[in-house]
Amino acid sequence: MRPVVAIVGLGVESSVFSPARTPGFAFLPARGAEVFGRYQYPFLADIDAVDWRGALVGKALPGGVVTARAFAELAEEILERLGAMTLLDGVLYDIHGAMTVEGLDDAEAWLLARIREVVGPQAVVSTSMDLHGNVSRELVRLSDLITCYRTAPHVDVAATKERAARKLAELLTGGGPLPVKAWIPVPVLLAGEQTSTRVEPGRGLYEAVAEVASEPGVTDAAAWVGYAWGDEPRNHAAVVVTGPAEDAVRAGAERLARHFWDARRDFAFVAPTGTLDACLDEALASSARPYAISDSGDNPTAGGAGDVTWGLRRVLARPEFRDPDGPVVIYASLPGPAAVATCLRAGVGATVTVTAGAEVDDRHGGPLTMTGVVHAVREDVPHADTEAVLRVGSVHVILTKERKAYHRESDFTELSLDPRAADVVIVKIGYLEPELYALAADWRLALTPGGVDQDLVHLGHRRIRRPMFPFDPGMADPDLSARIVPPFTGPEE
Known part of the structure; x- marks a missing residue:
């Protein structure tokens, strides 16, 4: 047998x-x-x-x-x-x-x-x-x-x-x-x-x-x-x-x-790093398109809550993106069940005001209120359940009912978004997954706050065995x- x-x-x-x-x-x-x-x-x-x-x-x-x-x-x-x-x-x-x-x-x-x-x-x-x-x-x-x-x-x-x-x-x-x-x-x-x-x-x-x-x-x-x-x-x-x-x-x-x-x-780090603002400055100054930026601190594929609003708030505050004819930006993503429901009811082409994010992790900013045009909606999506795209100025914000990771080109094209034609693609991720890495003409890893903040030494580990590199950089060679x-x-x- x-x-x-x-x-x-x-x-x-x-x-x-x-x-x-x-x-x-x-x-x-x-x-x-x-x-x-x-x-x-x-x-x-x-x-x-x-x-x-x-x-x-x-x-x-x-x-x-x-x-x-x-x-x-x-x-x-x-x-x-x-x-x-x-x-x-x-x-x-x-x-x-x-x-x-x-x-x-x-x-x-x-x-x-x-x-x-x-x-x-x-x-x-x-x-x-x-x-x-x-x-x-x-x-x-x-x-x-x-x-x-x-x-x-x-x-x-x-x-x-x-x-x-x-x-x-x-x-x-x-x-x-x-x-x-x-x-x-x-x-x-x-x-x-x-x-x-x-x-x-x-x-x-x-x-x-x-x-x-x-x-x-x-x-x-x-x-x-x-x-x-x-x-x-x-x-x-x-x-x-x-x-x-x-x-x-x-x-x-x-x-x-x-x-x-x-x-x-x-x-x-696997790519050049910097603050989110510095990475955006470099993206706008560069001729490389699309230019990808990782919003790394809230990466849901590493353990981040996925609903930190800090990064998106900084993006929407940029004057370059307030005009609908400005540089095309895709931002993925921000959970907001109520916001998604509003977009779904209003339909594509409608102008809506919605609030999303910070239902789980509000340590870096509260819920974010946005007014924009519904670009797309999609139901029965694995992990996300329902997705909506809200265009705020020239920024296409992907909203989800539940958390979802955006790793594949189809994650965008199924929402009537063309990442290859975008100027900047910002994704809550760490290193770029293979498809995103292949389509990005250049990229930066933004050091942003969240549950998987890259500043490990200052996060507050209390129970790991010490000494440990890089927490104790001068430690003796171990057994x-x-x-x-x-x-x-x-x-x-």
Whole structure:
């Protein structure tokens, strides 16, 4: 009989510096066979040596801390679904790794410990993660295999999940021993916007990850940047190498950890940075079109609430944009359910006055009132529910009923907007996702306030382990020797 493997997991990036809270429904949980359709794992059909079973997988748009009630309810359902399955040979644990839950540290390891109680120590666990996740020793101990993305922006999501699944299937069907695990915590905590693999030193670091993974005696290698807007002892960079040969995994892990530490001062923002006003000045002075600007502090794909009005307020205050015939600007986006409803009722072409934003994060300005012409409306939109475009002067403001990330050209064209013909495209984002990066003639990363403010040193971390770079720039070199974590056999004494 084929080994039976359950697919299970919860994933979200949770900024503790945002006042938002993440409820259970935000995870859009897929159950049973829905797991295969919702998350599109076509490679599972190719790995037919294993009998894959969907349990529950939920992934939420990054946001605030997960409520204790939401996590408890989802965790209980996961355990019930696993308990109802036949004896399991393995678990594909599909997580992000940056989830913070009210009153609970290291939530992903806590959940995996409960899963282990249900499935037993004989089940082999393969954990698949985002490189912006956090890897504690306990998570490594509870996992037999553990890996993460090797690109940022993440263009290898499917490849990473497939690697985790294939390595698990090979281990279950090959009959070999469980791999040795070498874990090294690296006391560095940097934002994703400073560690992109598009440029050095991130590119070289992750090329080295692939090289170590190909060494004899190594099953897989992974390096985690960690999540900069969390505040737990596990929030730091980490390296894990797994494989049958202890000498090989130890050497590989130490090579990667040393590479990361030695490069720590070379990591820089992936684009030129400045204040929002300075970035706008540069955009207007430039002939490059379209010119993209990241409103980075309220980036909803990193954990920002998405409804901070500070950036849009600064844009609308610019005299250059008050005339409808001024430079064409697209701003994405600002949640405002009531504003969207007003636009929907009024219809395209109507002039309306609406108020939006600051329902969740009002620390940087209250709700924003605007008068403009309804340019477009769209219903039944994934994540946003309903969208509207309000033209205020020459600025096309995208309003949403619910938070939505704007990463693709179609996100704009489906709203009768042409980003390629715009002068300036301002998006609540950090580094530009691939489609936006490809269409932008030039771009800047604006350092703006919000729940994922890039000024990490002054944000107010209280619980990370110190010393930590860049919080303690003059710290002594850390111990980067490999910690060999034994195979899981049950609860530690």
